[in-house]
Amino acid sequence: MRERNERINTISDYLRDRFDAKVVKLALDGGFTCPNRDGSKGTGGCLFCSEAGSGDMASSIDTAANLQSAMQSQAELLSDKWPNAEYLAYFQSHTNTYAPAAELREKFEAALSCELPGGKKVLGLAIATRPDCISEEVLGYLSELGKRTFLWVELGLQTASDKTAESINRCYPLCVYDDAVQRLDAHGIRIVTHLIFGLPGEGREDMLSSVRHITKPLPSGRHIFGVKLHLLNVIKGSRLAEMQPGYEPFGSMEEYIDLVCCALRIIPRDVTVHRMTGDCPRRLLISPPWSYKKRSILNGINALMRELDAHQGDRL
Ligand code: SF4
Numbered sequence: 001m002r003e004r005n006e007r008i009n010t011i012s013d014y015l016r017d018r019f020d021a022k023v024v025k026l027a028l029d030g031g032f033t034c035p036n037r038d039g040s041k042g043t044g045g046c047l048f049c050s051e052a053g054s055g056d057m058a059s060s061i062d063t064a065a066n067l068q069s070a071m072q073s074q075a076e077l078l079s080d081k082w083p084n085a086e087y088l089a090y091f092q093s094h095t096n097t098y099a100p101a102a103e104l105r106e107k108f109e110a111a112l113s114c115e116l117p118g119g120k121k122v123l124g125l126a127i128a129t130r131p132d133c134i135s136e137e138v139l140g141y142l143s144e145l146g147k148r149t150f151l152w153v154e155l156g157l158q159t160a161s162d163k164t165a166e167s168i169n170r171c172y173p174l175c176v177y178d179d180a181v182q183r184l185d186a187h188g189i190r191i192v193t194h195l196i197f198g199l200p201g202e203g204r205e206d207m208l209s210s211v212r213h214i215t216k217p218l219p220s221g222r223h224i225f226g227v228k229l230h231l232l233n234v235i236k237g238s239r240l241a242e243m244q245p246g247y248e249p250f251g252s253m254e255e256y257i258d259l260v261c262c263a264l265r266i267i268p269r270d271v272t273v274h275r276m277t278g279d280c281p282r283r284l285l286i287s288p289p290w291s292y293k294k295r296s297i298l299n300g301i302n303a304l305m306r307e308l309d310a311h312q313g314d315r316l
Contacts, residue, residue: 004016005302006311007264007302007305007306007310007311007312008264008273008302008305008311008312009269009270009271009272009273009312010272010273010274011226011272011273011274014272015088018150019086019123021084021085021086022082022084022085022086023085023086023087023088023123024078024082024085024086024087024088025087025088025089025090025126026070026071026074026075026078026087026088026089026090026122027074027090027092028067028070028071028089028090028091028092028093028111029092029093029094030067030091030093030094030096030107031063031107032091032093032094032095032096032097032098032099033094033095033098034094034095034098034130035095035098035130035132035133035171036095036130036169036170036171037094041132041171041172042169042171044169044239045169045238045239046156046158046168046169046170047167047168047169047200047238047239047240047243048158048168048196048199048232048233048234048235048238048239048240049235049238050235050236050237050238050284051237064106064107064110067107067110067111067114068110068111068114068115071087071089071111071114071116071122072114072115072116072117075087075116075117075120076117079117079118086120086122086123087116087120087122087123088122088123088124088125088126088150089108089111089112089114089122089124089125089126090125090126090128091107091108091111091125091126091127091128092126092128093128095128095129095130095133096127096128096129097127097129097130097133097134097138097142097153098129098130098133100137101135101137101138101140101141104138104141105141108125108127108145111125112124112125112149123149123150124149124150124151125145125149125150125151125152126151126152126153126154126192127142127151127152127153127154128153128154128156129153129154129155129156130155130156130172131155131157131172131176131177131179131180131181132171132172132176132180134153134180134183134184139183139184139187142184142187142189143187143188143189146187146188146189146190151189151190152189152190152191152192152225152226153184153189153190153191153192154191154192154193154194154228155177155180155181155191155192155193155194156194157174157177157193157194157195157210157214158170158194158195158196158199158230159195159196159199159202159206159207159210160174160209160210160213160214161174161202161206161209161210162174163201164199164200164201164202164206167199167200167201168199168200169239174213177193181193181218181224182218182219185218185219185220185222186219186220188220190224190225190226191224191225191226192224192225192226192227192228192272192274193214193224193226193227193228194227194228194230195207195210195211195214195227195228195229195230196230196231196232197229197230197231197232197249197250197256197259197260197263198231198232198249198250198256199232199249200240200244200247200249204259204262207259207263208259208262208263208266211227211263211266211267212266214227215227215266215267215268215271223268223270223271224271225271225272226271226272226273226274227267227271227272227273227274227275228274228275229260229263229273229275229276229277230275230277230278230279231249231250231256231277231278231288231291231297232249232278233278233280233285233286233287233288233291234247234285234286234287234288235280235284235285235286236283236284236285236286237284241286245286245287246287247287248287248288249287249288250288252290253288253290253293253296253297253300254300256277256288256297257297257300257301257304258304260276260277260301261301261304261305261308261310262315264276264301264305264310264312264313265310265311265312265313265314265315265316266313266315266316267312267313268312268313268316269311269312269313271312273312276297276298276301277291277294277297277298278291278294279294280292
């Protein structure tokens with residue numbers, strides 16, 4: 001059995017404690033689009049995003065009808081590696097609340113009712129979206145879902161700086177994120193916020209300032225449920241690759257590892273850590289050239305935390 005991480009509150013340890021099982025996500029492309037690609041908010045997408053909409057690992061499904069077979073075949077494959085695993089359905093690609101509530105209901109309910117190998121059902125849902133795509137109708141449905149299943153909603157903030165947000169074509173300001181967080185929190189919905197380290201124009205202090213912003217206490221007194229810290233990858237098919245193909249967000253892997261450790265030390269201990277690096281398929285990666293060495297990066301973060309005798313949240 002894998003050892004638990006005593007220094008970092010990882011989501012895998014959290015889920016193992018909560019469900020007494022290894023919990024694996026079934027990554028799904030629910031056939032949604034993105035308002036930052038279809039022209040309603042912007043065109044061309046965020047600077048770093050590939051055509052697949054930040055879901056290059058996800059199974060593609062266009063309708064509720066083939067969603068269940070995509071889930072079953074992923075679970076079948078994963079069960080070879082983890083025969084006793086339990087599953088969450090992860091709507092990963094594009095903007096998974098950018099549709100009428102009836103369409104969301106059809107797809108999310110299909111995921112929840114899907115019969116997986118061994119007669120299992122998913123434990124719940126993880127839904128990735130933009131904070132400007134949570135209408136009152138959608139919020140009402142999410143609130144209902146949150147009362148009957150395990151749910152978290154992921155918000156792609158990437159940076160708390162409006163200046164950087166404009167330069168990466170995110171197409172909404174920070175106040176929209178803050179408002180969505182307050183509305184979701186008021187309904188007790190778990191929130192996971194994505195940040196990207198290494199965006200063009202940002203220095204170390206800008207990135208740590210984004211970490212401080214998203215981990216402030218919410219009006220309910222809670223913190224957000226989780227953070228995803230991404231290393232910026234220059235990916236084939238992104239606008240960043242066209243505009244600055246040689247862009248290197250960090251001078252070395254060690255510099256990135258040091259930054260992540262500093263970030264972890266200012267993240268409250270109850271906030272779960274879902275990601276600490278990038279996860280771009282190697283065939284799509286342009287830069288940084290060491291980014292695909294995910295295991296080395298994670299080992300480096302854990303080794304530095306040990307060397308410093310550091311713990312998540314010990315610098316708050
Ligand atoms: S990162 Fe998200 S919001 Fe930005 S273009 Fe890609 S899918 Fe759309």
